[in-house]
Amino acid sequence: MAADDRIEVNVDGFKVVAYSFGAGSETVFCLNGGPGLPCDYLRESHSCLVDQGYRVVAFDQLGTGASDRPTDTSLWTIARYVEETETVRKTLGLGKVHMLGHSWGGWLAIDYALAYQQNLQTLILEDTVADMPHLVLELERLRASLGPETVSMMQKHEAQGTYDHPEYMAAVTILNYRHVCRLPEWPAPVRRSLDDWNMGPYATMQGPNEFLYIGNLKDWNRVPDLPRIKVQVLITHGEHDELTPACGLRMKLGLPQSELHIIPNASHMPFYENPAAYYPILSGFLSRNKAG
Structure with missing residues (x-):
């Protein structure tokens, strides 16, 4: 859908490009994952909400897609992206929004909620976490299923920094197909986002791949702050998600107004892997929590 x-949008002198679908009175404001990915995969999987009367807005975060791509690594912080998100919301005059954050976009949404909760109608946390050290333990558990010899090999390459070695990349590929997207052919919008990945923000904030967190967010933990978020919260995870259902439970226990749903036969992209289970959950939550 075009x-x-x-x-x-002008954000501190940089160009950030936003995309708007529909003209509903209530807005679903999408924050995509990455960091460093354009928003194609998330906007194309959620623009269908216009058929239910919502306006859907997404944007290419600074450094991605059609937005400017500066190389100053000091720009790649979650605090700066929170302010960027607020600038986009204000510039587009969105008012109170249903904020939907997927993966890294969920970390961003949590920090946004802690800073600007008054601008939220609801918060939707998809395939995300609130505690990075806990996630690291979960990722160790997931890759342990590859066997001790493979894990030892991965640890050797991580210690040496040889992340591009074929055997290391092969192990990561297996994990991606188990825990990122379990479809044999990944959807075109996902491929388009991945093919345009800016590794600058990603490496600075997260690390070299989905299963090694060594960037500036490695110690990020908002679990102690979650009780401050009072809006209604929807948490979803695929049952095989790299950001595991245990991470979802950790968030639910800290959020006073939340519900948690695990999508069967899906990993990190339930909206593509099992849309028949995913969309009724999302639509039902939005319908129950409309303004007024």
Whole structure:
């Protein structure tokens, strides 16, 4: 679905490009994963919400897609992205939004909620976490299923920094097909986002791949702050998610107004892997929590 509007937003002198679908009175404001990915995969899987009367807005975060791509690594912080998100919301005049954050976009959404909760109608946390050290333990558990010899090999390459070695990359590929997207052919919007990945923000904030967190977010933990978020929260995870259902439970226990749903036969992309189970959960939550 083509966007109805493509809006260029000035964020501290940089161009950030936003996409708007539909003209509903309530807005689903999408924050995609990465960091460093354009928003194609998330906007194309959620623009269908216009058929239920919502306006859907997504944007290419600074450093991605059609937005400017500076190389100053000091820009790649979650605090700066929170302010960028607020600038986009204000510039587009969105008012209170249903904020939907997927993966890294969920970490961003949590920090946004802690700073600007008054601008939220609801918070939707998809395939995400609130505690990075806990996630690291879960990822160790997932890759242990590859066997001790393979894990030892991966640890050797991580110690040496040889992340591009074929045997290391082969192990990561297996994990990706188990825990990122279990479809034999990944959808075109996902491929498009991945093919345009800016590794600058990703390596600075997260690390070299989905299963090694050594960037500036490695110690990020908002679990102690979650009780401050009072809006209604929807948490979803695929049952095989790299950001595991245990991470979802950890969030639910800290959020006073939350519900947690595990999508069967899916990993990190339930909206593509099992849409028949995913969309009724999302639509039902939005319908129950409309303004007024």
